[in-house]
Amino acid sequence: MTRASGEATVAAVSRHPRLAALLLYLGFSGLLFARAAAPHFTTIYLGRGIDQAFFIWCLVWWPYAIAHHLNPFVCRLIFAPAGFNLAWATSIPLLSLLALPLTAAVGPITTFNLLCVACPALTAWTAFMLCHRLTGRFGPSLLGGYIFGFSSYMLAQVFGGHLNLLAAFLIPLAVHLVLARLHERISRRIFILALLALATAQFLISTEILATMTVFGALALAAAWTMGARELRRRTAELAAPIFLAYLGTAMLVSPYLYYLWAGFRTTPIYSPSWHSADLLNFLVPTRTIALGSAIGLFRGVSATFTSDVSEQAAYVGLPLLAIAIWFTLERWRTLEARVLGLMLMVTAVAAMGLRLHVAGKAYFKLPWSLFHRAPLLDQALPLRFTVYLFLTLAVLAALWLAAPRRRTLTRAGAGALVFASLLPNPAARVWAAPGSVAPPPAFFTTGRYRRYLARGEIVATLPYAWGEADACMLWQALSGMYFRLAGGYPPLSPESYMRWPIVRSAIQRATIPDPADQWKAFAADHEVTAAIRGDNPLPADFPTIDPILAALGAPVIAAGGIALYRVPPATLAPYRGLDWTRMETLANAQRFGALLMAAQSYLASGADPAGLTPKRAAKIGRLPAAWLPMPARASDYRLYLHAEPDGLITVGLLGTYAALRPLIDRYGVYTQRLHFAFPSRLGKRSASTRAYYHPLTMTFDRQGLARAAALALTEPPRLDFDSRSDSKDPTPSIGTNRSSATTPR
Numbered sequence: 001m002t003r004a005s006g007e008a009t010v011a012a013v014s015r016h017p018r019l020a021a022l023l024l025y026l027g028f029s030g031l032l033f034a035r036a037a038a039p040h041f042t043t044i045y046l047g048r049g050i051d052q053a054f055f056i057w058c059l060v061w062w063p064y065a066i067a068h069h070l071n072p073f074v075c076r077l078i079f080a081p082a083g084f085n086l087a088w089a090t091s092i093p094l095l096s097l098l099a100l101p102l103t104a105a106v107g108p109i110t111t112f113n114l115l116c117v118a119c120p121a122l123t124a125w126t127a128f129m130l131c132h133r134l135t136g137r138f139g140p141s142l143l144g145g146y147i148f149g150f151s152s153y154m155l156a157q158v159f160g161g162h163l164n165l166l167a168a169f170l171i172p173l174a175v176h177l178v179l180a181r182l183h184e185r186i187s188r189r190i191f192i193l194a195l196l197a198l199a200t201a202q203f204l205i206s207t208e209i210l211a212t213m214t215v216f217g218a219l220a221l222a223a224a225w226t227m228g229a230r231e232l233r234r235r236t237a238e239l240a241a242p243i244f245l246a247y248l249g250t251a252m253l254v255s256p257y258l259y260y261l262w263a264g265f266r267t268t269p270i271y272s273p274s275w276h277s278a279d280l281l282n283f284l285v286p287t288r289t290i291a292l293g294s295a296i297g298l299f300r301g302v303s304a305t306f307t308s309d310v311s312e313q314a315a316y317v318g319l320p321l322l323a324i325a326i327w328f329t330l331e332r333w334r335t336l337e338a339r340v341l342g343l344m345l346m347v348t349a350v351a352a353m354g355l356r357l358h359v360a361g362k363a364y365f366k367l368p369w370s371l372f373h374r375a376p377l378l379d380q381a382l383p384l385r386f387t388v389y390l391f392l393t394l395a396v397l398a399a400l401w402l403a404a405p406r407r408r409t410l411t412r413a414g415a416g417a418l419v420f421a422s423l424l425p426n427p428a429a430r431v432w433a434a435p436g437s438v439a440p441p442p443a444f445f446t447t448g449r450y451r452r453y454l455a456r457g458e459i460v461a462t463l464p465y466a467w468g469e470a471d472a473c474m475l476w477q478a479l480s481g482m483y484f485r486l487a488g489g490y491p492p493l494s495p496e497s498y499m500r501w502p503i504v505r506s507a508i509q510r511a512t513i514p515d516p517a518d519q520w521k522a523f524a525a526d527h528e529v530t531a532a533i534r535g536d537n538p539l540p541a542d543f544p545t546i547d548p549i550l551a552a553l554g555a556p557v558i559a560a561g562g563i564a565l566y567r568v569p570p571a572t573l574a575p576y577r578g579l580d581w582t583r584m585e586t587l588a589n590a591q592r593f594g595a596l597l598m599a600a601q602s603y604l605a606s607g608a609d610p611a612g613l614t615p616k617r618a619a620k621i622g623r624l625p626a627a628w629l630p631m632p633a634r635a636s637d638y639r640l641y642l643h644a645e646p647d648g649l650i651t652v653g654l655l656g657t658y659a660a661l662r663p664l665i666d667r668y669g670v671y672t673q674r675l676h677f678a679f680p681s682r683l684g685k686r687s688a689s690t691r692a693y694y695h696p697l698t699m700t701f702d703r704q705g706l707a708r709a710a711a712l713a714l715t716e717p718p719r720l721d722f723d724s725r726s727d728s729k730d731p732t733p734s735i736g737t738n739r740s741s742a743t744t745p746r
Helices: 003-015 017-037 052-067 093-098 100-106 108-135 138-149 152-160 170-182 188-203 207-227 230-238 240-253 255-263 291-295 297-303 319-331 336-352 383-402 409-422 473-479 502-508 516-526 547-552 570-576 581-605 615-620 658-671 703-715
Strands: 356-359 362-366 459-463 531-534 557-560 563-567 640-644 650-656 674-677 695-701
Touching (some): 017 138, 052 100, 052 108, 093 100, 100 108, 108 152, 108 170, 138 383, 138 409, 170 188, 170 207, 188 207, 207 336, 230 240, 319 336, 319 383, 319 409, 336 383, 502 516, 502 581, 516 570, 516 581, 581 640, 581 650, 581 703, 650 658, 658 695, 658 703, 695 703
Antiparallel strands (some): 531 563, 640 650, 650 695
């Protein structure tokens, strides 16, 4: 570059620093992420998780619902026919509506990819504007924007495809707005209107970010009020009323959304806040989303012990940035900004570590967040995601440190280079997308071929049961323009009525259950399924076989456009109509419990040592189907109990709900010596109150009682009783013995 061109560039930057910063961030983000999906940008989406298909679907849903005059909060196209309340589903309504022209022009997959590329750049840009307002310096502000926009938090969200959390560009604007009002650069009225618009927009992108932004923003203002001088305390206190009015206006604007939000209020978190907490070592040890984390074997070994997964491990700060934070705090501790920023660093870091301190994956003592995590809305927030505020604080702090007048140019350049290198995202394209390992969407959906085989609005089930790792069913529906309905949907948000079905739970937990064909047909009948679709994606190695289901459909397969389509004859499902999940869980429990009884009796009758009796041993000698045993490393509701007690008695048991286990108690309880439900409680009023949850039922027999119970299981094996329906006066159907092809392994 010539001296003249260099001077021209510097002049252009000085005239338009914001535009220059935006272009730099967009170029860096495009170079890093866009090339990861190339040349399959229109068919392969960025990210390595299972959530991208849901957000791509959301880009189509909101415009579709509004155009067809549908209630956008209650979608009856997924989890059909009952539908699903989307208010808790992070459905990004604002992004989907703003991106409508792009979605219509290039399709939802390309739009999703472009948003994933744009969001880090926009987030870095708004952080740059905040830092530039505070420092007036381009270089320090540019690094501050980089620290926030390409932090390990943002990289984790790109890796996981979490578009709602990736769009964090409004957070710096909120801080900028509050500071402007504190310094009286804008009027009270403009502040209220601007904050109202910003809070409404953030609500329509991510309610989680709005809730946590409010909490940590309030903490920062409280810290400023506590530590500031009298005049600052007065101005800080005067912010309370305008902020309240802005939030009140936001609540009025989004009141329809709030109605459905509270109508479907979740009393338990979707994900465990304990599991999704920052490991103490993660602040200094990067994961594979950072170049250093992938290049150094020691880092790879340590990061493998962290809780959560790569898409949430977002706490890496790095030694250079940590050193700058400590230097700044000690150097300027007497100033208000240093004390507030230092306090917010501590608060956000401790909050991100969650309920307990984790070091290399091991949990230790409780942390302060354990006192607050049960608050409404905050109980749904994952502590690891609080690092977004940690990195914004670090971005501002680093920009202020670099912009200090007494800082030497060489010191600034060296420190900036070290921070940039330590936070450098992994340049390997395969980290951010997997074009070679993920098949493009089937031509059946991308070419419109589905119209030849499916009727508009009919209910389709995907095999196996729409679990994200095996089938991108909502992506397929979005690519069809919402042409058909789904008897399934996004697995992490599945409604309880859907998750109760044994065939669904077994698929998610990778556990085989007896008679999967009968179980699936009952599920399909209840959900009014008329067709089943199987894609080309291979099933995971530990996934239960679906061959019995395919063989029982009673219809020839139609191979078209990369999928296998099975029409489900009404006559095939007619006998199963009216059977609910309780009936099917009752059947599965009876089949497995009866098999356990016979296995125990056969084992003891052979003269084998009672001390060696276990489900694994019974399966090894052919007394139980080995496929019934859950994977050792996977939590399962299909756990089996079979062992000898010290007093010589034999305990048999399994997990289930009280409603579906009660027939076993009625049938075999008379032969038991001890009976527990929700172990170690004996069956009683306390146990019966837990009927909606899965708990262990164990029955302990002496030799005579076991022999009589096993004989009953052998001579009267459990069958589907099609005369015992869910609309019976007795909500717990009995175990019938007629008209079914179900069998119990012996």
